[in-house]
Amino acid sequence: MAATMLIADDEPHIRMLLEQTLEDLEDEGVTLFVASDGQEALDVIRREVPTVVFLDVMMPKLNGFDVCAAVKGDPALAGVTIVLLTAKGQEVDRQRGVEVGADLYLTKPFDPDELHATAERLLGLA
């Protein structure tokens, strides 16, 4: 099955940074989706069941923790890996992320190379 990936962030410029960092994975057959709020992210996840979700914490409608909790509480979405994007220095976010079952964390501003390597690894491309 072709791998799919979702980028969920309400800030357009962050979405552009994430998309441009990860766009070459499309050449490997990965389909890339984007969402600009938590509700849209959850809708895409339920519809597409992406392999990997890069999920911002602070988003309108549903925040990243709520989205993560909904995904991790749904057996149909058991294969979805969630990478929470938290602000550097916000360790409290990380603790909350543990509670809602996030698989990984990356801090913003993210290291593009680390982000890319993480995506490749989680998608089984590395």
Next chain:
Amino acid sequence: MTTLDASSAPATAPRLTRLLPRRDAAATIGAFLPLLEGYLVRVEDASGTLVVEEGAAAEGAAGGGAGAAWRADLVAYGATVGTLLVSPAPTETRAGFAVEALRDGLQRMLTAAAGRRELVAETLERYREVNLLYRLGDVLGGTLDPAALPERLLAEALRLIPADGAALVVDPDGDAPGASATAGSLPAGRLLALLESTRTALVDDARPAILAGATPRDATTTIRVWVPLRARERTLGGVLLTRPAAAAIFTAGDEKLLSALATQGAAYLDNARLHQRSLAQARMAQELQLAHDVQARLMPRVMPERPGWRVAASWRPAREVAGDFFDATLNGDDVAVAVGDVADKGMAAALFMALTRSVLRASAAPGRGPGEVVARANALLCADATDGMFVTLAYAVLEPGGAVRYANAGHNPPLLIRADGSVERLGRTGILVGWDPDVEFGEARVELAAGDVLVLYTDGVTEALDARGHEYGEERFERTAVRHRSDGAAGALRALLDDLAAFVGEALPYDDATLLIATYEGPPG
């Protein structure tokens, strides 16, 4: 192909759909369709793959054949990234204007998208740098050990910039340069030559050969990048990365990255060194303070008491430790007092002072005269091979009836101040102690009456200097002692110390100052 700065834009243009999403292209074309009725409008990417197709060719038109279509290149990053095709080729003016306007619109969208991508690429580069700084902070800031930093710094350099050989050279004092950390294989004989360079060097040994049109590389050439480690305007060393001749050359981007790393690394190295130095100084200060405390405890805090005699003393090291000492002990019915001055300063003098004080105590015994006590101490000190160290001593035995027997081994003559204010000096009875094991030490005797005062001191008192470099002097010392001869031992001591302090003012002492005063109040009963 146009060459672009790798830090701000890709070396090759991205594919069309990354610049012009299908739906945006379709919407733009859709806006022109009313003006292009009967035409098929297509956009293909650089490989000829259809990206979007809108409209429909009129019945009987020539279709999508190459000869029949109007074509325009869509350009970004100086390269053709796609093609706009309209078929059949418009012949009427209105449709001709429309396709030109459509082409311009799509091209503007592409140009704007390329500009955005460059900004994004620039931002991502800043993200890389910020993360590099964070990471360096974590990796290098985790230790203040200057010996551990080169390995960490080099590992970080290799993580960022793959290389075949690597060395980090730290040359703290310039006298023994050598690699502090190495990895992989390194060309011999390079490090010292490179150390002489304080500027970044990006060197490709093969470059002259390439310029001369010769074979680009052979087995003997290497490519390397050298970046100095500089902090506070000083070159601490540098980082060298090498690759074999056949490998890819280092880029200006590599050099920039390595320079950023070296700048941070040098600051951490410098800080670590300063920290080590400061630790060593703190350790030394603590040890000196401990030595001071131990030394201070060698001197009696409570003076021995015998009827008729009162003794008071003061010991003030010029630094943490001193070569001066005083002592006051009971010796049968007598009180034995001593003031000594080791002819040196610093820790060695302090240790010798401690040894002298102990040896002197061990040499004393009831009924043993001062000359014999000093002679025994001298023999013991000389036997311990004190390696050129010696001490001057004034040693006196105060007897209950007012008699004072003393030995003066090369020391400042103690003052005997009579109750009437006249002054006698208790001259030398021998040379200094620790010099010659066979020398003889004599002794002398004086009789004190009630109100007489005996003053033992070291030259740090009389030779103390004020801020202008003037000496306190024996005359002022004696005058002050005489003036306060009736104040009792403690009172006279306080008066002399106050006068000395008033004279010296804020000037830092350069020698230890020790003072011992014994007053005789008359026979007991």
